[in-house]
Amino acid sequence: MSGDDPVAAFRVEAGELLDQVEQGLLDLGHQLGDMDLVNAVFRGLHTLKGSGAMFGFEALAEFTHHCEGAFDKVRKGQVTATHELIAVVLSAQDHMRALIDGGRGLDTAGDAILTRLDAALGAAEETALDTSIKNADRAGWKLSFRLPANAMTNGINPLVLLDELRELGEARIIARTDRVPDFAELVPTECHIGWDVTLMTDAPKSAIEDVFIFVMDDMELTIEPLATDEVPQSGAAEQTIAAQGPVTKPEPGEGSGPLAHAAKARAGESVRVPAERLDALMDRVGELVIAQSRLAQIAGGGTDLALRSVSEEIERLAGEMRDATMVLRMVPVASLFGRFRRLIHDLARETSKSIELVTEGEATEVDKTIVERLFDPLVHIVRNSCDHGLEPPAERAALGKSETGTVKLSARQAGGDVLITVCDDGRGIDRERVRAKAEAQGLILPSQQLGDGELFQLIFHPGFSTAAQVTNLSGRGVGMDVVKRTVEGLRGRIDVASRPGEGSTITLSIPLTLAIIDGLLVRVGTDRFVVPLAAVEECLELSLEEDMRSRGRSVITLRDRLVPFLRLRELFETGTRPDPFQKIVVVGIGAERVGLVVDQIIGNHQTVIKPMSALHRNVATFTGATILGDGGVALILDIGQLVAVGQAQEERLRAAG
Amino acid sequence: MTASILTVDDSASLRMAIRIALSGAGYQVYEAADGVEGLAKAEATRFDLIVTDLNMPRMDGLSMIRELRKRPAQAGVPIIFLTTESDGEMKAEARAAGATGWLVKPFVPDQLVKIAKKVLGR
Amino acid sequence: MPPVEAMDSIHWNEAGQLEVLAFELAGETFAVEAAGVQEILDLLPETVVPGASPLVASVINFRGRIIPLADLRLAFGMARTEANRDSRIVVIAVDRGGEEVLVGLKADRVHEVTTLERNSSEEPPVIGMRWRRELVRGLVRREAGLVVLPDIHAVFAPTSSGSTPPGASAPPIH
Numbered sequence: 001m002s003g004d005d006p007v008a009a010f011r012v013e014a015g016e017l018l019d020q021v022e023q024g025l026l027d028l029g030h031q032l033g034d035m036d037l038v039n040a041v042f043r044g045l046h047t048l049k050g051s052g053a054m055f056g057f058e059a060l061a062e063f064t065h066h067c068e069g070a071f072d073k074v075r076k077g078q079v080t081a082t083h084e085l086i087a088v089v090l091s092a093q094d095h096m097r098a099l100i101d102g103g104r105g106l107d108t109a110g111d112a113i114l115t116r117l118d119a120a121l122g123a124a125e126e127t128a129l130d131t132s133i134k135n136a137d138r139a140g141w142k143l144s145f146r147l148p149a150n151a152m153t154n155g156i157n158p159l160v161l162l163d164e165l166r167e168l169g170e171a172r173i174i175a176r177t178d179r180v181p182d183f184a185e186l187v188p189t190e191c192h193i194g195w196d197v198t199l200m201t202d203a204p205k206s207a208i209e210d211v212f213i214f215v216m217d218d219m220e221l222t223i224e225p226l227a228t229d230e231v232p233q234s235g236a237a238e239q240t241i242a243a244q245g246p247v248t249k250p251e252p253g254e255g256s257g258p259l260a261h262a263a264k265a266r267a268g269e270s271v272r273v274p275a276e277r278l279d280a281l282m283d284r285v286g287e288l289v290i291a292q293s294r295l296a297q298i299a300g301g302g303t304d305l306a307l308r309s310v311s312e313e314i315e316r317l318a319g320e321m322r323d324a325t326m327v328l329r330m331v332p333v334a335s336l337f338g339r340f341r342r343l344i345h346d347l348a349r350e351t352s353k354s355i356e357l358v359t360e361g362e363a364t365e366v367d368k369t370i371v372e373r374l375f376d377p378l379v380h381i382v383r384n385s386c387d388h389g390l391e392p393p394a395e396r397a398a399l400g401k402s403e404t405g406t407v408k409l410s411a412r413q414a415g416g417d418v419l420i421t422v423c424d425d426g427r428g429i430d431r432e433r434v435r436a437k438a439e440a441q442g443l444i445l446p447s448q449q450l451g452d453g454e455l456f457q458l459i460f461h462p463g464f465s466t467a468a469q470v471t472n473l474s475g476r477g478v479g480m481d482v483v484k485r486t487v488e489g490l491r492g493r494i495d496v497a498s499r500p501g502e503g504s505t506i507t508l509s510i511p512l513t514l515a516i517i518d519g520l521l522v523r524v525g526t527d528r529f530v531v532p533l534a535a536v537e538e539c540l541e542l543s544l545e546e547d548m549r550s551r552g553r554s555v556i557t558l559r560d561r562l563v564p565f566l567r568l569r570e571l572f573e574t575g576t577r578p579d580p581f582q583k584i585v586v587v588g589i590g591a592e593r594v595g596l597v598v599d600q601i602i603g604n605h606q607t608v609i610k611p612m613s614a615l616h617r618n619v620a621t622f623t624g625a626t627i628l629g630d631g632g633v634a635l636i637l638d639i640g641q642l643v644a645v646g647q648a649q650e651e652r653l654r655a656a657g
Numbered sequence: 658m659t660a661s662i663l664t665v666d667d668s669a670s671l672r673m674a675i676r677i678a679l680s681g682a683g684y685q686v687y688e689a690a691d692g693v694e695g696l697a698k699a700e701a702t703r704f705d706l707i708v709t710d711l712n713m714p715r716m717d718g719l720s721m722i723r724e725l726r727k728r729p730a731q732a733g734v735p736i737i738f739l740t741t742e743s744d745g746e747m748k749a750e751a752r753a754a755g756a757t758g759w760l761v762k763p764f765v766p767d768q769l770v771k772i773a774k775k776v777l778g779r
Numbered sequence: 780m781p782p783v784e785a786m787d788s789i790h791w792n793e794a795g796q797l798e799v800l801a802f803e804l805a806g807e808t809f810a811v812e813a814a815g816v817q818e819i820l821d822l823l824p825e826t827v828v829p830g831a832s833p834l835v836a837s838v839i840n841f842r843g844r845i846i847p848l849a850d851l852r853l854a855f856g857m858a859r860t861e862a863n864r865d866s867r868i869v870v871i872a873v874d875r876g877g878e879e880v881l882v883g884l885k886a887d888r889v890h891e892v893t894t895l896e897r898n899s900s901e902e903p904p905v906i907g908m909r910w911r912r913e914l915v916r917g918l919v920r921r922e923a924g925l926v927v928l929p930d931i932h933a934v935f936a937p938t939s940s941g942s943t944p945p946g947a948s949a950p951p952i953h
Contacts (some may be wrong), residue, residue: 003898006670006673009669009670009673010670012670012673013668013670043741046763047741047762049763050741050764051670051671051761051762051763052761053765054671054674054763054764054765054766055670055674061763071749076756115672150755151685152732152733153726153732153733153755154726154752154756154757155706155733155735155736155755155756155757155758155776156735156757156776157733157735157776157778159778160776160777160778162776163778164775165749189732213758214752214757214758214759217749217752218752242769254795272746272749274749274750274753276753290843329845346675354813403730416668418892454792508922511710527827529827540697552853570830571829572827572830573829574829585669588765592846610843610845611845612828612838612845613835613838613845613846613847613882614875614878614880615831615832615847615849615875615880615881615882615935616828616838616847618836619828619829619830619831620828620830621830622828625826625838625845627843629847631824631840632822632824632826632840633826633838633839633845634826635828635838
């Protein structure tokens with residue numbers, strides 16, 4: 001940057017800005033309906049206008065203002081983008097460059113462009129109505145206001161506001177202390193005082209609203225015109241008392257200016273709530289559920305039928321409240337998918353490929369946090385598909401495929417999970433090369449037999465995908481292991497399928513919610529564990545006899561299918577003896593099943609998921625923990641992990657014959 | 658005492674413009690290039706006002722505001738954010754994060770000085 | 780005087796003093812900075828985490844948060860002792876790569892908060908100590924005996940929370 005000269009710095013930045021706008025305009029020429037591009041162009045022009053004015057380039061600001069205005073109309077859907085409009089703005093751009101360079105005598109050229117712009121817009125400028133209404137009989141304003149409790153913490157100084165009112169005219173200010181809490185409950189940083197102000201001024205109402213502009217949406221404010229006969233005489237004591245009379249509370253919905261009206265109009269359809277408040281609500285519901293399970297335990301242990309019936313009622317209410325709260329956090333994945341249009345567009349240009357994005361199931365709803373956290377992993381996957389999965393147009397044509405490659409993003413709900421799939425019609429993953437690479441890295445033995453599913457999981461191994469371009473999922477230094485970790489952090493998993501020459505499909509299965517699940521509480525040895533109920537298929541008894549018979553083998557026959565099972569007592573090295581009547585809890589993910597042998601099934605349990613400590617993150621068998629009604633802790637089993645262990649065990653046995 | 662103002666913006670030219678405008682009005686101006694730097698400087702010194710952009714690398718303005726408001730020592734420090742959109746959503750979000758007020762870009766130096774005076778009362 | 784550089788991981792105040800909470804473990808006195816201590820708890824029911832490192836083999840419910848319970852004896856290769864009437868859990872905050880993690884430390888007995896003097900401190904000897912040197916920040920002599928200032932960060936650093944219990948091999952020549 002050139003020393004301390006803001007103008008020089010501005011020239012550099014403006015040049016870059018114009019390059020971006022130009023690129024946007026050119027792209028828009030290919031895709032007239034692309035609102036992302038329209039917005040990008042609009043923002044570029046808007047910023048240019050603003051900084052131009054700031055650095056003294058008035059002619060530039062003035063000229064750019066017209067182009068920005070045109071794109072604002074496109075943005076708002078009042079006008080559609082046309083090739084002519086784009087052409088005019090492109091030439092306007094060159095003019096802007098000239099203005100930035102400090103060219104003179106450009107007015108005529110500028111005017112000519114603007115005339116073309118008007119013609120291209122083809123719509124007459126709407127004259128905005130002057131809404132300001134003069135009020136001749138007004139002597140001033142009577143206002144009454146209260147600031148939000150956190151105003152002072154957030155940097156609003158009430159004294160400064162009062163000073164600002166005083167600047168408008170003679171002000172009579174009375175503090176209302178009726179809502180100041182008792183000293184013991186007083187939080188000194190909160191603002192509990194209200195003010196009534198009689199303001200003698202000929203300033204318009206909007207001037208008063210301007211004083212409160214930063215807090216207007218959260219505060220109580222009424223502004224009423226002061227009739228001439230209400231004007232207090234200077235220094236008259238009675239007037240002060242009169243102004244102290246009953247304070248009219250602002251009626252709900254009675255707005256104070258346009259902002260309040262806009263807020264009211266919106267409120268009818270939906271309410272915007274900051275995410276933290278939802279999180280706080282969810283926490284409280286979580287605590288309620290824990291307290292409820294404690295109550296249920298006490299009630300269940302006694303003989304008091306009335307208590308038990310109340311407890312059941314609360315259990316029902318807590319469950320409904322949990323569901324209702326969960327729904328509040330759900331948003332459609334459309335917002336997530338929408339962000340990929342631009343990415344695909346950019347990737348197509350970068351890779352010189354023709355790529356079409358198809359989306360499906362955008363109305364599927366997922367927890368808001370999940371939507372946010374899925375964006376990055378999906379970008380990695382989509383980018384890899386475009387970079388390496390899809391063939392260049394010529395190659396596709398030679399293969400008899402359509403020259404345009406397709407990337408499909410789809411979402412659907414399946415039980416307690418939402419499945420998000422990225423599917424391309426490219427060349428697919430090269431099985432042999434993945435295998436060779438994995439062997440070279442010592443991840444698998446040359447003799448090892450692996451199914452496609454297992455083999456493709458290797459690409460998520462740390463260090464694997466960052467290596468040379470082996471598969472369509474490698475390269476770019478984007479570690480697929482990061483993708484996998486993020487997804488697993490959401491208690492989800494990734495499946496990869498691929499058909500040579502036909503393309504690959506990557507499916508992320510993510511639980512619908514993060515905070516609370518229905519669980520099956522079981523006991524293994526002396527400790528209790530939670531099995532996510534959504535994964536439970538059935539529960540069977542394992543008699544001692546059968547247990548003896550199955551020693552050395554670890555499969556049971558379930559409706560003509562062999563299902564591997566794991567003795568959790570042994571896996572967890574509890575050092576305890578098995579109960580005489582052990583149970584097998586059969587759990588499944590996708591097509592895979594595994595039976596978990598436990599000592600006792602305690603029952604259903606509303607499980608509020610708490611994260612494991614950072615010091616336990618390397619323990620793969622558990623996804624989290626929960627607090628039980630008696631204050632004890634139960635660990636939550638990671639079904640995906642246990643199924644994998646079970647499958648591996650089965651294969652070992654099969655290999656051993 | 659001269660009021661001290663921290664301006665946080667990733668655009669060097671905008672920072673410069675803000676500094677010139679505010680120091681011209683008699684304020685002491687300090688600069689930070691992103692949220693991380695802004696947070697570090699704000700923690701080292703209590704400023705009378707912080708003027709921050711929202712869109713920045715490393716740590717955006719919203720996150721910085723949230724972080725600042727988490728610290729009791731920063732309670733009551735006015736924070737003005739700069740936004741290109743006159744969009745109500747962004748304002749609501751920034752206010753919920755703890756911002757004091759905003760200034761819509763583009764602005765002229767006088768507007769910025771006016772806002773600083775409005776919030777500081779001097 | 781001990782060399783200053785070697786002791787700079789201990790935050791002595793200007794007067795050369797350090798406020799610590801001292802506690803006993805298998806007959807030794809350990810001390811952690813009082814500022815990092817969150818709470819001292821009576822024993823709570825422990826839940827074993829199968830597969831976790833022996834250092835942090837279980838978790839407890841600390842006011843609705845699930846935190847690991849650590850047994851420093853494992854890090855220092857000392858013999859386990861039975862819980863007794865005086866056994867407590869000292870909950871401390873550990874900075875682990877920028878993330879604050881709460882950990883409960885088992886203690887056979889907790890002493891009150893005391894002040895250690897820099898003048899009486901020495902750095903851990905290069906040889907002849909029964910513990911891994913990198914896990915000890917310093918030793919402080921007091922009338923009642925030697926106080927060990929463990930390097931809590933090193934004990935819980937991502938690498939040392941692995942499965943091999945550290946410190947078991949050094950010969951005791953104390």
